[in-house]
Amino acid sequence: MKIVIIGGTGHIGTYLIPRLIMKGHEVICVSRNKRQPYNITPIWKLVKQISIDRVITEQEGIFASKIKELNADVIIDLICFTPKSAAMIVEALTGAVEHFIHCGSMWVHGHSSEVPTHESQERRPFGEYGINKANIESYLLSMSRLKGFPCTILHPGHITGPGWLPIGPTGNLNPETFIKLAKGEEIILPNLGMETLHHVHADDVAQAFVNAIENRQNAIGESFHVVSEQAITLRGLANAVAKSFGQVAKLSFLPWEAWKKTVPERDAELTWDHIAHSPNGSIAKARRLLNYNPKYSSLEAVQESIKFYFEKESITI
Numbered sequence: 001m002k003i004v005i006i007g008g009t010g011h012i013g014t015y016l017i018p019r020l021i022m023k024g025h026e027v028i029c030v031s032r033n034k035r036q037p038y039n040i041t042p043i044w045k046l047v048k049q050i051s052i053d054r055v056i057t058e059q060e061g062i063f064a065s066k067i068k069e070l071n072a073d074v075i076i077d078l079i080c081f082t083p084k085s086a087a088m089i090v091e092a093l094t095g096a097v098e099h100f101i102h103c104g105s106m107w108v109h110g111h112s113s114e115v116p117t118h119e120s121q122e123r124r125p126f127g128e129y130g131i132n133k134a135n136i137e138s139y140l141l142s143m144s145r146l147k148g149f150p151c152t153i154l155h156p157g158h159i160t161g162p163g164w165l166p167i168g169p170t171g172n173l174n175p176e177t178f179i180k181l182a183k184g185e186e187i188i189l190p191n192l193g194m195e196t197l198h199h200v201h202a203d204d205v206a207q208a209f210v211n212a213i214e215n216r217q218n219a220i221g222e223s224f225h226v227v228s229e230q231a232i233t234l235r236g237l238a239n240a241v242a243k244s245f246g247q248v249a250k251l252s253f254l255p256w257e258a259w260k261k262t263v264p265e266r267d268a269e270l271t272w273d274h275i276a277h278s279p280n281g282s283i284a285k286a287r288r289l290l291n292y293n294p295k296y297s298s299l300e301a302v303q304e305s306i307k308f309y310f311e312k313e314s315i316t317i
Contacts, residue, residue, distance in 0.1 A: 004072040007079030015206035064092035074099045104155040106279040108134040116282035144221040152219040157198035157227035162308035169238035171271035184247040190259040193235030195275035201301035204294040211290040218289040225281035228298040
């Protein structure tokens with residue numbers, strides 16, 4: 001099939017595009033060409049690259065028509081962040097594409113309630129990103145029901161893998177947390193460290209997109225969680241990371257209001273977003289309907305990412 005991937009040079013596309021090429025598909029990658037994939041292999045020579053700035057062309061009202069002109073069988077949108085963008089795509093592509101797959105987010109659920117969270121549970125999103133992603137999902141599924149728009153929504157957790165840092169035990173991206181754990185130094189966690197993170201390796205996310213294409217009849221009109229098999233607590237992650245370096249984690253704890261004053265403002269903002277959501281998603285539906293079977297546990301995905309980062313930055317312990 002001819003498959004167009006919008007935003008294909010980032011985390012997911014780095015793994016997704018080679019998977020699709022290996023299966024014999026014709027792949028067109030649409031991006032701004034502002035960066036290269038995290039892992040360039042010879043297979044990327046088989047990918048047709050098209051440079052389109054989505055922000056500018058959406059303002060001009062021509063982005064969706066440019067995508068339609070590519071005459072794809074399947075379109076995968078990895079960078080749709082507003083309901084307005086989604087509506088423009090649906091209006092242009094209705095009746096013109098066999099399968100449209102949108103990359104959502106576990107943030108559509110808002111605060112965790114009954115866990116593991118299932119796709120059918122009531123949504124209570126908060127924050128601009130989560131609210132927008134939830135509204136996009138609602139809109140796409142309504143278009144599927146009302147107009148037969150052939151959409152699927154995949155909701156990844158905290159995507160990680162070689163090339164970028166994972167969300168760490170303090171709920172943010174500060175690499176010092178991992179360095180301290182590797183050296184056996186103390187780290188301070190917010191509250192009791194019992195909030196959860198739900199990582200997923202980018203290659204497992206790529207697997208889910210491929211499986212959605214190959215299980216089209218089960219996938220259309222549905223949304224799915226794409227995470228590792230189990231979420232992990234902040235303290236659980238801290239203990240496991242320290243152990244992987246032959247250390248015992250030295251942990252202390254502070255209530256949130258006191259803890260946030262000990263870190264830079266941006267770190268505190270990221271931490272709050274993660275501990276307030278505390279995602280913990282079920283993959284039972286994706287297993288049943290898409291044959292999704294993540295290769296990596298949360299810890300394995302994090303460890304691979306840390307190893308790459310330490311080697312790249314020449315950090316020795």
